[in-house]
Amino acid sequence: MSAIAKSVRASFIWRGFRVWQRNRDAVIRGWKVEFGGIVIEPFLVLAAIGFGLGAYVGDIGDLSYAEYLAPGLIASYAMFHATFDSTYGAYLRMDSHHVYEAMLFTPIGPSDIVLGEAMWGATRAAISGAVVLGAAACFGLISSPLAVLAIPCAYLIGLTVASIALILTATASTIGAMNNFFTVFIIPMFYVSGGFFPLDHVPHTVKMLSWALPLTPAAALTRGLVSGDLTWLMVLWALQLLAISVVALCVASFFMHRRLIK
């Protein structure tokens, strides 16, 4: 083994990858259950909202409503899929199924678990982002080859949201606490993210607040890649998501350690 391979295998990223592999195996084993929801829904939403509702909305800038909506959907779906897994999914693995307990008796530690779970949430986000992208392409809504970069972008969005969700999972006293996360954080973000409509007419404070949260920069970043309309701000948005991820991962690791090691 080369020195690089050795140091990779000794790093927390590798241990996180081991946790990621466990989740991958579990999903592959039961893939049929999830397949329908992931694949059918984007087609439905694009057809209903993008074209159905879009006919009444008209163009936004240079884009038809469906073209405007598609990147917003990629970002939102990435967020939802990452969140579902990192809240309900992770809580079940931690609390009811004792999966983390078994991991702790191996060289895996709480922060490795948090990293692996976040990487897994991000992977699910990338998969759902790719499906929405494919659906949008089927409807002829994709014009730029750069749009393929929306997939790694969905991964980054997933990583950010999953890391935040894991803070909640690590501190939740019951699985019911997850509901609050959706009503207080995820759903408002979903509506005021610029994914469905430009934020030009929302109150200024709300607009500012939404730019501080992950989904608004995420939707803007995805839109830039999908439409091929690049700006330097996109680098800033990506860095913003990355920074939120790193901070949230550290906080989640702290709480996960406090919860599991007593």
Added chain:
Amino acid sequence: MLRRRGVRVVSITEQADDTPTGKLLEAIIESVDEFYSENLDTDIEVITATNLTKKYSDLVAVDSIDFSVSKGECFGLLGPNGAGKTSIMKMACCVSPVTSGDLFVQGKNVMRDKRAVKSVLGVVSQTDSLDPGLNVMQNLLAYARFFDLPGKQASDRAWAALDLFQLREKAYQSTDELSGGMRRRLLIGRALLHDPSILILDEPTTGLDPQSRHLVWDRLLQLKQQGITMLLTTHYMDEAAYLCDRLIVMDLGKILAEGTPLELVRAYAGEQVVQAQLPSWQRAHLEEELETQELDFEGAGESLLVFGDLDRLSRAESAWAGHPAVRRPANLEDVFLRLTGRGLRDQ
């Protein structure tokens, strides 16, 4: 003494000299020494606790205890619920921080070298932590990956573990389809994948039927013969007597007694026990008589237990004549109950 310390032939070394015979002697002694250090290694302490203490907010679960486990021995932790056994196990597995004192596993501090400690331990905890999202084989392979075993080795070891615990034909089944006994066997097999040098077993046979229990015992003995050190908790005294070389009896975080099962039985319960059905109101005069005969006895509910050797018990026989009574060899359960009392613990 099962603790094979002090067996070495050391005194002759001082007489060894430069003559051929002296040199030969020295060589023999060296090889004997080598044999003991390589094959028995009883002088090597693999788990050492000094002033080990565990506190949970206002509860002292483990109260400044000392013990050590030698390489290759099976060391038992006995005690009623709340004695501190599981706390000790969790600290040794680095999943519960030591409040004060020291705990070393194979020379490594459990508070500092967590990953190094965890990589030599095989842990079977009380919780059934089989992964319901994975089938039997995947459970083993995922676990092996956590120890970073290469794929080929992981699958070889997984099959060997399934064979050892007679689970080969269950390899691709869901864990939900396994019986309680199979699940426990799989949990033990899973703990062995990375070839650990120490096995931590927290009540490994609780809830198993006699067949599964004996299979587990058999495999554990086999592993012991291969030189694996074991730290075991159990509520079954026959299990402790069967498997443990040495054990400690604990209560309320403190050690009450330490020794081999036989030593403890002899020290705290003697050789034989007579268990006579005698309600307490009929016992008063009897107890006086037993005291004059200097016999050890204990009232327990509707029974009177009298401890002693065969001779002395048969001399005192008249005391419980006319009441239903049985005589049996003293066992660890007698020791346990005498040391920790008969009051219920989780009330």
